[in-house]
Amino acid sequence: MGVSMEPRSWPEPDPVVARAVRAKNYGRQVPLPVAVRDRLGELFPDEEFAEAFGKTGPAGWSPGRLALVTVFQMAENLTDRQAAEAVRDRLSWAYALGLELTDTGFDFTVLSQF
Template sequence: MTLAHRRWVGPVLGADCVAAGGWGEIPEDTASLARRVHPQGTDEIRVRDALGPLSTDEDFTSGEFEGMYSSLGQPGLSPAFLLVVTILQFRHNLADRETAQAVADRISWKYALGLGLDYAGFDFSALRSSAPTWRRRA
């Protein structure tokens, strides 16, 4: 099953996820468009270029965190993907709904997250359930 078929979930944890959370090489079409649209780069592009992926799902599913993610039921958002989305959300001071929309339509965010241009996003409610209390809005 491709990511497009899981449009509401996003990169997921499990066997059918994209490179265990969407990390790895940035798709060529995403990289090419990002360079044309932002020839000077953006903070997101510069960070991804300098540091590569900030984390992997293995950072969350091994060691002391092993067992926190069940293999049963509907797969959830990749924890590595969610980490970077949350960092971007905090950096840009966006609400959950705005953040989900930004993942779907901002080329620099797709670049930072290693997503293809055809990635349609996920439902904003996926952020609410995992949002730290310092980020929640009344």
């Protein structure tokens, strides 16, 4: 039997990621994902998606975080594959999602299943 995932609060942006985002955007307007996290915090709390959590099975990605990924995906007109790569590659997305610099993200097929 697998482990179920429980709703929990997102972590604050990783300090290393936050410093890098601030340095790269010094004197410029921050990217949309950074502005969203700074102004709105945890936009889609996992508690709002409690029914989406499986009772058993492997732990998956937070439904709240996936919802925010789809918002950024639509705002930038990205494919599922491009959005999954943005989670892995873009500091602004890692910042908004509260991910550590070493987070490997998820397989792009997760978005179509979500």
